[in-house]
Amino acid sequence: MKKLLSVVLLLVLFIGGFFIYLKAAPPLVTGTIEKSEDNRSVVIEIGNKGLKDLKVTSVRINNNANPKDVKIQVSNQQKDLAALTEGRGEAENLEGIENISISKGTNPEEKGTGYRLIVSYDEGIHNVHIKYRYFGILFNDTVEIE
Template sequence: MKKIAIISVLIIAVISIGFFSFIKLNPPLVSGTIGSSEDKQSIVISIGNKGFMNVKINGVLVNNNKEPLDKKIQLSNPLKGFIVADNFGGEEKEYGITNIKDVIIEPNTDPSSQLKKVNNGTATENDESYGLSIINGKEINEVIINYRYLGLSFEKNIPIQQ
């Protein structure tokens, strides 16, 4: 009886370690198209979740781990797209611009799969798209997104091409 219990605990431990290793090696948050203003002080990055559970963004930094002037999430759909804004004045309602802390990124919202839907003509207004909008006083060269998935912390670095 003791052997069965020990073997069961070992099997569960091995499966758990394997599962969490797989998740760490295949992070769920993915990025797609990047749009920017001419001076690259305002950008929008198409982001999505290729995992099977929700993703929660904890924080966003730019360049050398500096806090940007402002950051928001755009809730849209593949047919509507996103807007590159140099301020968050009047477009909030029209483009679904909201605070990052108020948004949970749903599963199966990978930007590349949504682009395939658009190209195939199967995209609808019910498909969720997420755009990370960042405004900074200086040119943005890199975006660092800190997020949680299944209770684990992740960090995604996105270089912004010159």
């Protein structure tokens, strides 16, 4: 009985420590941020430094408003981000956020598969609030657009 209690206690400590680690070091990373001249369109390079794929569940802007359009572009090539914000870029491999999981070990600063969050709105965008799920835990990340 004492051995079982010790094992349960260690398991609880391990899970609690892992949860605290996840909250202290969230897996979503952002890279280059490009915006249109009128701030109505923003492209944010995103990646996942975690151990498991993460799933973006919702994107809000400014004071928790719903954006006009939200897409994620998956690409193996470097594209002109400024062209995407101005609507001049190639709109290939665009998916809704519900269709894409951000693969583990992706970094916007490195070559390989890249993810770009493309957000547009009828007014200027000042910040983007990204909600995502990782290991069943819901995270919130805010990206300031300067």
